[in-house]
Amino acid sequence: MDVEKRLKLITRNAVEVVTLDELRSRLEAGEKLRGYIGFEPSGLFHIGWLIWAFKVKDLVEAGVEFTILEATWHAWVNDKLGGNMELIRKAARHVRHVLEAIGVPVGKIKFVDAEELVSDKDYWALFLKVAKSNTLARVKRALTIMGRRVEEGEQDFSKLIYPAMQVTDIFYLGVDIALGGTDQRKAHMLARDTAEKLKLRKPIAIHTPLLTGLQGLGRMNPSEVDEDTHAVEFKMSKSKPETAIFVFDSPEDIARKLRRAYCPPRETRFNPVIEIAKYILFPSRPGYKLVIERPEKFGGGVIEVTSPEELEKLYQEGKIHPLDLKNAVARDLAELLKPVREYFERNEEARETLEELKKVAMKG
Ligand SMILES: Nc1ncnc2c1ncn2[C@@H]1O[C@H](COP(=O)(O)OP(=O)(O)OP(=O)(O)O)[C@@H](O)[C@H]1O
Numbered sequence: 001m002d003v004e005k006r007l008k009l010i011t012r013n014a015v016e017v018v019t020l021d022e023l024r025s026r027l028e029a030g031e032k033l034r035g036y037i038g039f040e041p042s043g044l045f046h047i048g049w050l051i052w053a054f055k056v057k058d059l060v061e062a063g064v065e066f067t068i069l070e071a072t073w074h075a076w077v078n079d080k081l082g083g084n085m086e087l088i089r090k091a092a093r094h095v096r097h098v099l100e101a102i103g104v105p106v107g108k109i110k111f112v113d114a115e116e117l118v119s120d121k122d123y124w125a126l127f128l129k130v131a132k133s134n135t136l137a138r139v140k141r142a143l144t145i146m147g148r149r150v151e152e153g154e155q156d157f158s159k160l161i162y163p164a165m166q167v168t169d170i171f172y173l174g175v176d177i178a179l180g181g182t183d184q185r186k187a188h189m190l191a192r193d194t195a196e197k198l199k200l201r202k203p204i205a206i207h208t209p210l211l212t213g214l215q216g217l218g219r220m221n222p223s224e225v226d227e228d229t230h231a232v233e234f235k236m237s238k239s240k241p242e243t244a245i246f247v248f249d250s251p252e253d254i255a256r257k258l259r260r261a262y263c264p265p266r267e268t269r270f271n272p273v274i275e276i277a278k279y280i281l282f283p284s285r286p287g288y289k290l291v292i293e294r295p296e297k298f299g300g301g302v303i304e305v306t307s308p309e310e311l312e313k314l315y316q317e318g319k320i321h322p323l324d325l326k327n328a329v330a331r332d333l334a335e336l337l338k339p340v341r342e343y344f345e346r347n348e349e350a351r352e353t354l355e356e357l358k359k360v361a362m363k364g
């Protein structure tokens with residue numbers, strides 16, 4: 001694959017690449033690129049995670065050597081699953097099953113448990129170097145990468161070391177590319193600045209969009225919501241199961257959840273139904289068309305939408321009714337997730353892990 005093709009594949013559907021020039025020059029130099037993403041194994045796989053999972057697929061296809069970090073210790077620091085490591089590890093296995101079910105080439109990916117990193121004293125030596133290169137104020141500003149407001153992050157001291165651990169992960173794994181949703185930007189910027197101070201190579205950051213939870217913004221006005229507030233309060237999150245569609249949900253559950261979802265007429269900003277189409281359905285395969293049917297009593301007919309831009313335009317002009325949009329999105333999302341449901345039916349171990357996690361995770 002030539003450089004332009006690889007570049008296109010690596011960057012498509014991403015919100016930003018920091019920086020594109022660095023990525024291009026490393027590709028042009030013919031370097032073997034290594035990338036990673038970390039996640040906190042602490043619950044069930046929601047559809048927001050498909051966005052980064054599709055990007056992992058693109059990166060592997062573009063020849064990037066990829067590692068997935070199961071951030072078990074970070075989940076502990078972040079009070080997930082009551083710090084129960086056995087459950088945290090099960091949650092990590094659940095994610096691996098889902099990735100396999102949606103066609104991410106897990107055989108070509110290296111999975112690393114954070115336990116491995118922290119059992120090496122070199123990791124902690126590196127951690128101290130990272131910590132020494134940064135002020136407490138700077139680290140505090142990055143606390144939103146844990147999905148918490150800064151004040152919450154100060155509740156117990158362990159949380160203050162989380163951002164420096166995440167930066168240390170990047171250097172310890174020696175990756176060129178750090179992938180994550182836009183809520184991870186502060187960790188990646190901290191890593192880039194720290195790299196400069198420690199004379200290490202700056203990681204390139206690739207950020208994918210964040211899917212808004214089904215509750216939307218509630219009574220907030222979209223123009224009043226900044227990126228941090230959106231990430232902490234309104235993104236779809238496994239810690240708030242009522243806001244999420246899970247990848248193993250039945251078509252009926254998907255339809256029911258979407259019928260109740262926030263979807264104000266003509267408003268596309270932070271509209272989760274529009275975003276599911278834009279970030280998940282359109283990128284899911286080339287040539288995808290969203291076919292929206294209008295009931296007979298409202299004049300009938302079918303609208304075929306061929307791009308996210310067209311969808312946004314038609315919706316803003318009031319040419320698509322929210323309920324018709326919800327029905328079309330529910331139908332195609334259920335179809336997209338069929339292989340996941342089938343995988344969980346077939347694979348007993350995956351099903352058992354899922355059932356166990358459901359019991360704990362659904363309690364919130
Ligand atoms: N709603 C979302 N849409 C897209 N990406 C997401 C979403 N939520 C999390 N991510 C991405 O998934 C990765 C793992 O995030 P994380 O473990 O914090 O998930 P989470 O669902 O927010 O969990 P929690 O509720 O426990 O904070 C990160 O790169 C993050 O940016």
Ligand SMILES: N[C@@H](Cc1ccc(O)cc1)C(=O)O
Pocket residue numbers: 037038039040069071074145146147165166167169170184
């Ligand atoms: N902070 C990330 C999880 C993570 C942890 C460690 C890492 O090295 C990378 C990512 C999140 O909450 O989504």
